[in-house]
Amino acid sequence: MPQYLPAKPLQRALGRLCPMSLIAVVTLLSACSGGEKVPGEETAAAAIPVEVAAASHQSVTANYSGTATLEAVGDAQVVAKTTGIVLKILVEEGMQVRKGQVLAMLDDDATRNKLAQASATLKKAQAAFDKSEKGINLKITPRADYDRDMYDLETQRAVLAGAALDLSYTRVVAPISGVIAKRSIKLGNLVQTNQNLFQIVDLDPLQAVLNVPERDLDTLKAGQRVQMRIDALSNKSFDGTIARIAPIVDAASGTFRATCEFRDSTRTLKPGMFGRIEVAYDQRHDALVVPRTAIVEEDGESSVFVIEPSPPKPAAPVVGKGKSGEAVAAEHAKPATPTFIAKRRIVKTGYAEGDRVEIRDGVQDGERVITIGRNAVRDGTEVQVLDDQPVIVPAAVAGPAK
Template identity: 30%
Template sequence: MKTSHSFKLTAAAAILASVLLTGCNQANSSTAATTAEAVIAVPVEAALTRNGEISSSYRTTATLEARAEAEVISKAVGIVQRILVEEGDEVSAGQLLAVLDNERQQYSLNKEKAELNRLSSELKRMEEMHQRKLISADVFEKLQWQHDALQATVNLAELALKETEIRAPIAGVVSRRYVKTGQLVNQHVTQSLFHIVSNQQLEAVVHLPEQQLAQARVGQTALLQFAGMTPVSAELVRISPVVDAGSGTVRAVLKVANEQQQLKPGMFAQVQLQFDVKADALLLPKRALMNTDNSQAVFVIDSENKVSRKQVHLGYQADNTVEILSGLALGDQVVIAGQSALKDDALVNVVTVREF
């Protein structure tokens, strides 16, 4: 009985040893598989640093304004007899736009001219008598003063008649016509008859942040983008000498040439003001950057397809590109997509090398 019991214990021990050995073999296989998975290369996209042109610029928005515009009003009172221009017509400075009823002014001028002619004839006769000492100098001088005063009255009557002709104060385009034929123009109420804008040269006002003021210079170029149109160049012509305390911005004016008159006052523009241009800067796609602790870094791929994290210092920045001042060299291969899953010495598989 003891021999049979011992045999059973030995058999059980053998079975247990076999189970433990099998478990160890499975654990070793699992560790090996995990190690194999750890060395799988991470797929990434990359780009090569290159030299190119980049500019320091500031982006904002602006609305076009006419450099010169005028509200045309009448200095005379009367009924509008004729209107000679319509909205959209080009006019020159001094061109006749409308005519008011001027019969009263014409009659008044005729009366004053007749009186002046009578007094002029009398003055001529008195001058001859004065030369012959037939009248005193005092009488002759009083008559001459009357003549001069009447001449001024005639000039005023001519001016009143002239003011019934409504003329353009500036050259431009009639943007609005407010008056109608037969309408009474009242001198005691400020009443615009026409609105004229000069479209040959437009302006765009931008408000630069105070920190951009050190880079802004009169004569710099700006690029204006309008919906559905090719970009238009402009020039920075004026910069305000004071900073607005409320907004912390500086008012700057851009001059926009418009000889073809394709642009209109009131159009909305995206503005890119170019402060400086570097023709041969070291460039990199902006999406390669990783921002940590207020510093910028990238992953650089070496010849063995392993990556290393390098800190870089940036210069000018464009929409999709940045200038690298230090940290990289020309032709370095840098990860631009997939870097979130990387760490130093990680093995990568470069799927695509993008051009930019």
């Protein structure tokens, strides 16, 4: 910051200077003052440089965007239902299997022996019951003995059915159709009841669940088409539909569940993949749109800055001196850059798509709005549009100096 001498010491210092030195100081101060101001320089320096874009009619689509993770509709853990040693493994990871297909076989010697014993006991019980039935008809067998033999027969029938069921458990079968995602056993392993053997995943279809804010409850509907872009697949897109909308809103998060369904015959989609889902729920073919960067959100209102031409200002000619002392105008005048003023407009916005926003009220077609530099302007601020071409001020010839 410059330092100034007090008035009296300055006067005494100047008094000690000789006249020639005093003239030199005055001349130097005059030169440092910058001379006369060129008309328009102050205005040009005060104008804020901005970039603008014109409002135009375009087609705009209303989208809801969200992220979700793909999940398999069917995902089953195949467990052992009996104890035994693994004798055969008939499938491997990645293989497609059908519901009921045999996946592995366990040692069945013990279960076959139990089945044979149950069968023999059942035959014995059947013979005893047949004898009691004849006796009851001839009224020589007590009723209590008949009932005992009948119950024994029913019990042995249940034992035989249980032994047959245990034998069937030695053949491990697929509970659902799908792809073998994981194999957890090896040949010769002794498996126990309820031990995990395989994991089967149904890849058709796959589902992704969106947690949507409740304000969009009336926007999304079952059956609407959706599109998912997968980051891991170089943003490749896949089409799907909204399978169902949850009938309730979660009070804790204020969201509801929208389940989207995707079918991919190429098997490119995998459970666990992360994707970005877009739902196009409406489209306007002749909407007035502006760039999203032009919108200013403040105090709960949306506004834009529209540029309007500033009041015209006279351009001063560049004047030089002729040989005879006459004042003549310069042959070429300096180009003058057009300036504008920024006017704030409250607008009503509509749909937004990408970097475009629909304007339903507040801006007319063709009006230019500030996109870059809007944070530096206020209502009435003089601005300079950077991409505008300069206007050439015509040369003016001055009359002879008097």
